[in-house]
Amino acid sequence: MTLPETTSLTQQISARRTFAIISHPDAGKTTLTEKLLLYGNAIHLAGSVRARRSQRHTRSDWMAIERERGISVTSTVLQFPYKDRVINLLDTPGHEDFSEDTYRVLSATDSAVMVLDAAKGIEAQTRKLFEVCKQRGTPISTLINKMDRPSRDPLDLLEEIEKILGMQAVPMNWPIGDGESFRGIYDRLTRTVHIYRRVAHNATAADEVAVAVSDSALSDHLSEKEIAKLTADSELLDGLHYHIDDELFLGGTQTPVYFGSALTNFGVQLFLDAFVDRAPIPRPYISDNGLIEPERESFSGFVFKIQAN
Template sequence: MTANSRRTFAIISHPDAGKTTLTEKLLLQGGAIHLAGEVKARGAARRARSDWMKIEQQRGISVTSSVMTFQKAYDGETITFNLLDTPGHEDFSEDTYRTLTAVDSAVMVIDAAKGIEPQTRKLFEVCRLRSVPIITFVNKVDREGRDPFETLDEVADMLALDVSPQSWPIGMGGQFQGILDFASGAVARPEGPSKEFLGRREENPDIPENFSEEAELAQVGYPEFDAEAYRSGDLTPVYFGSALKNFGIAELIDAIAAHAPPPRPQPAGEGHVAPDRDEVTGFIFKVQANMDPNHRDRIAFMRQVSGTFRRGMKLTPSGLGKPISVHSPILFFAQDRELADTAEAGDIIGIPNHGTLRVGDTLSERNEVRFTGLPNFAPEILRRVQLKDPTKTKQLRKALDDLSEEGVIQVFYPEIGANHIIGVVGQLQLEVFVDRLSVEYKVEAALEPAPFATARWIKGDRKALDEFESFNRANLARDRDGDLVFMAKSPWDVNYQVERNPELTFSATKER
């Protein structure tokens, strides 16, 4: 199999839209049930679990991204699907952004009954920032919902692109509860299994007389599907279905196989690296600690960009500068983790390590490439960490390093004062931090308000930085890389310092 047979895509949605159920049904349809973090089940009780952390299982939400792989044959060719499940909450939009750097397309899930909710917009804006082609799946059409035309118009307005319905619910909430598939000209009942078609009206008198009128109405005003427009990010094909009742899932997989792009070139410096480059290259977009609590493991997730990887080969991480041998690479495939003997561009490889690899690292054979576009974003909430047991200082430092590397938090070490400061985008991240601190690291800590509202990374010539530090030491900290950070008490404070120090750069993002 070559890189052209890969479809590496993410699933994004707001909470409760059915993303976890859809992920599970995609894996079942593809003949695979494994995903990162799963404890292998047996027999009929096997279920896909992308939500592997305790807090995810308790709340029924996703707060970390997972990687899953499955395959399906089409006309003699086997397509490998690399599915990346993303957090389903806006507080984890930074993790979603990093995940989207590793995919070539995305499936956007919308609840048919709720439409697009306010928190949905932030996640989808992240998707648009990456210019990722989007397939829209309107879920839960078997339930009473809003006018589907209204949902389509919302999608078009939010994403600023054309929508092209590929299947359609006919008479939602009215006389006829069914789905029209334009490709086959057939109608299926939502309450039945996928592809339980009623047939055409001339073949089946049970199809209502107003069927053709509603079908024609459904197509008016929306463009036909254009594969080039979709791949360029100007159009989204829309599929209607029900993940819970396994309706429309096969059609969605077929659409990804037929239309989603194979591996695309990735930005590196001022150019791009194409998937057909001979050299093996890739980048780390995620690091996950403690996926297996019994082994205290640490897995770096590498998106392979080019070349043919072979187990045991040496790659040089840009953050280390010397080659490492990748002896035990993991593919998250079938029913368990499997050693990756080979991998192609577009594949996601898990590399076990003990802190050698970090998010943003480029791996390559010749150490001549640097991939870009994996930034940190300025936090919107800052808190001081107060350790309850002073003897656990070492464990706290280890937890801060691990969780900041994963993107759960950012950590800052003040120039004055002993308490560490953590930064997050949303309140839920604080709850996840405290929960994982206790469960995984056996550290109890309290979070106290910090006298700061946001942070900015500072750059400039040495003389200007030294002068700025001498006057503002109480408002300065270092991040986990040792880079200087200005801790601002308010947005006004940021603007004031920017005006007073034109020779310095105060940045809300930092390239990892």
């Protein structure tokens, strides 16, 4: 899955997005990977990490032990086109017993997606992997997952990111409720509300309805109390001057934060669209023979893993 051969080298480079997903076990990393493949049209039905007989297993968890235990134990490279981009997604083991594989993968990425459980926030393995990214100067985007379950206060989660990881956390969208009261996501850039809907078995793309926050039709989906809280939250966020700065993001001192539910597919496309627009293109690598620029015409590659069947 590559761009047409007629595409110039510069265009091919600018279209590539190579990233890994980091998280603590069970935060939803492999589920998010599967749903990104779904929205990238690389698959038509998404699998499940802990699949029943009637469900499919995930594509990235292909080893028997992974399917039995519901965890990733080896890294997997997945490539798919999305709009005018080429996505290289490096799925990594989240379990600490297999973290060495993850460390090698992170040396080959241009950015990382940090997945947090909305009920738990930053956990031990997430913090370890963040430190690896920090040492390499890897830009990080954050997805706060599992909003369809009871969750912590979003502002508390942002504060925890800033306090523990030392990055300014900038919310790009905002959840409306959580758990059984989860109603949707407010996109701060477009000022639209994406109404939460579930699909059968969570296996296909969610059919999202977007309503402008100023549209009277919003009352068809949210109660008066929910609209009032959304208005107050929006004014609070604007008053706190939460704005993304690409220079700070690429420098690793700021992280854009998104909310969603990978299991139910909700908010995944919002995240993917924003991520591919902001994530960095391939960067130069230092080799024994000096700096290798992405524009170099002769073949070169960064080998981070060798696997034999």
